[in-house]
Amino acid sequence: MEWETVIGLEIHAQLSTKSKLFSGSSTEYGQEPNTQANVVDLAMPGVLPVLNAEAVRMAAMFGLAIGAPIGRGNVFARKNYFYPDLPQGYQISQFDKPIVELGHIDITLENGESKRIGVTRAHLEQDAGKSLHKDFAGMTGIDLNRSGTPLLEIVSEPDMRSAKEAVAYMKKIHELVQYLGINDGNLQEGSFRCDANVSVRPKGQKEFGTRTELKNINSFRFVERAINLEVERQIDLLEEGGEVIQETRLYDPDKNQTRSMRSKEEANDYRYFPDPDLLPVEITDEFLDEVRASLPELPQVKFKRFMQEYGLSDYDAGVLTANRAVADYFEAVAKDSGEAKLSANWVIGELSSHLNNHDLLITDSPVSSEMLTGLIKRIADKTISGKIAKEVFQALWEGEGSTADDIIESKGLKQITDSGAIEAMIDEIIANNQAQVEQYRSGKDKVFGFFVGQVMKASQGKANPAQVNQILKQKLAPESE
Template sequence: MQWETVIGLEIHAQLATQSKIFSAASTAFGAEPNTQACPVDLGMPGILPVVNQEVVRMAVMFALATNAEIGQRSVFERKNYFYPDLPKGYQTSQFEFPIVGKGKVEIVLEDGSTKVVGLTRAHLEEDAGKSVHDLYSEFSAIDLNRAGTPLLEIVSEPDMRSAKEAVAYAKKIHSLVRYLGICDGNMQEGSFRCDANVSVRLKGESEFGTRAEVKNVNSFRFLERAINFEVERQIDLLESGGTVVQETRLYDPTKDETRSMRSKEDAEDYRYFPCPDLLPVVIEEADIQSIRDALPELPDQRLNRYQSQWQLSGDDARLLVQDRSVAEYFEAVANQADPKLASNWMVNEVIVRLDKDSIEIERSPVGPSQLAALIARIADKTINGKIGRQILDALWSGEASDVDSYIADKGLKQVTDTGAIEAWVDEVIANSPDQVQQIKEGKDKVMGFLVGQAMKLSKGKANPAQLSELFKAKILG
């Protein structure tokens, strides 16, 4: 049987405001428990919410960046349920009239083709607090610092057909909110959370299958694994004659599996109704225009610019623009050194090293100026690429800090003295009669061996291109 996977994502992006959505308490991460929970966040008697203007501005930015409809009159409603980290017994959210309506984003698939994913809506709501279950044997401990942190919940259409597509979409949204500066995107700290609605159906079927909602996915890697696990689980279930039940499932990254959290039967009846403590949020056309005018350059625009301004390849440019900080790092390098070389070094060296060490570019041990200095020395042939990588390693480990002084201290400068180079070339020719003969017979590939031998003699400081030229001249005349 041929199965088709159908995925829709609900992404909760914490908005990067100073204060909470309805109170003037700080949203800073990591404070002592309940030190950033004021009477509004604690749901104390008689206390009332007032909407933070910044969350409205940020939601409109998101709408503009995704070509979405803007709910010019959006309404906060109450979603009623009991949970200890939900202080008021309801979450103030939006339901019937969200601030962002239908929109769309374009994602690039692995084969280089593009796909448009529809956005159903995005709405503002308050985050809940945190329940800590492992501090006490008999109690759960409630910390309400996070309660009231503004969230933009971004709901996609069920347009994704594979885990990879879902990840590409999630990365796209991640990239967008970071570009817009409306979310720090930190998945570890929970600033950017993905829930996946996953279902399967037989290919050609027009109805959707019953879906399960997979929660608690805090990295793109886990998102892909959680979806793949869930898809397999559902297919196995259906092929063995079972049925999928609509439920919420929790992804457990240590076991790499999803497990049932609550089924639809115990699903709450949320009793949404308009929050009588708040009035409709009305956004004027002029406000939208001024937010539009102040929008930063977005990834797709930047991609086009890199290709036209610096003639970068589509693949490289896409890799560079995805993360706003990476793009900004790259531009800082490209403005001080050859952009093409800068792109190569970013893609092949810096990003690879960051991934290997699992660090964000903000914490890269090598800054853009250092990389630019390194590239400049390659461009002006002071060093060759191989030495360049060696220096980058030294910079990365902290052994080196200044490129030029490191080159000087370690004597890594490329040898340009033709006398010395000729001597190495002659020595290699004398020691490698077989290979010399092969080159004379037209076997060009052997040249690499000769150059390599000469490089060894030069301790890596010769210019390989120059060596190659010299070998050719001496052997072929």
């Protein structure tokens, strides 16, 4: 039987606010346990939550960016359950009135086609603390630094049909939240996590199959692997005549397997109800206008503009707009140098490979956009060849100079375009290599390359290659007179 996979994702993106969703404590990562938890985060008796306006603004930005209506009277609700790292005994979340309603985002499939994925909703909620099971023999330590950190839970429609589509969607959301500056994109630190709802059904069947939920997958690679494993498991089960049980499963990246965490029967009844400590959040038109005005150019728009304005291929435009910092870098170089195509090639090629090799972000690049602009100007005005330019780039990367011009000057890399000088070099080489001249003239065209190599060697690579070719061809031509 042919099977179809159905996937929906729930992404938890930590909002980049300075303080927590309902308290003034810092959200900074990696601090000493319980140093960023005040009486509100500890849920001491009598304390009350006060909503962080910045988190609301960020959530509204996300909503506008995915074309979703913003809940004008969105409501915080309590999700009740007991857990030691959940101090209140409930999580403040949003239930039937989320801040972001139905929106969408477009992903690009492998065949290059675009597919629209529905975003059911996105809502604000508090993160829990952490239970630490190591280092406390027979006991559990609780770290409440993360308790109360603002999360935006982004829930997709069950619109994805393969693990690859799920990853493409996850990457698209990841890219968007960073573009908006509302999430730091750090998957290792858990700032961007994902649960996947997976089911399979016979191809052509309308009803969904029974789904399982894969919890807390914190890398793009693991999402793909975990989903594929789960799809395989479900198909095997069904083909052997068994049935899929609705349950929550945990992906273990070390063993590359999923295992059952709890079944539907064991699931909590969360007893959601509107939090009486918080009033509904009224969103005004003025507020939305303000947020709209503060939105940066979104990836899709930038992508189209880059193709139009800079004449880039869709591949180049796609690579350059996948990350806002990369797009900004490219655009600075392209504008200042006036050489869009050359700028694109250098950012995608030499710069990216250096950054990758050194595991650096573009914002930490030792070669700034001004430095690369200077270099590209010298390639454009033929001061240096592309080959020499790589040498100059390497020197800039290693901090041997602060501008391309400095390095070209100090290393004497300026291209030789004086045809008299090139002619003189060529004359000398022809005089010293008569045997090869004979070979060439008798029809061995390959020997031409030998001469080019000799000229470049003699000029230390600085001779203008076009001129070298032209003069060599003239000089090597069978003497006609």
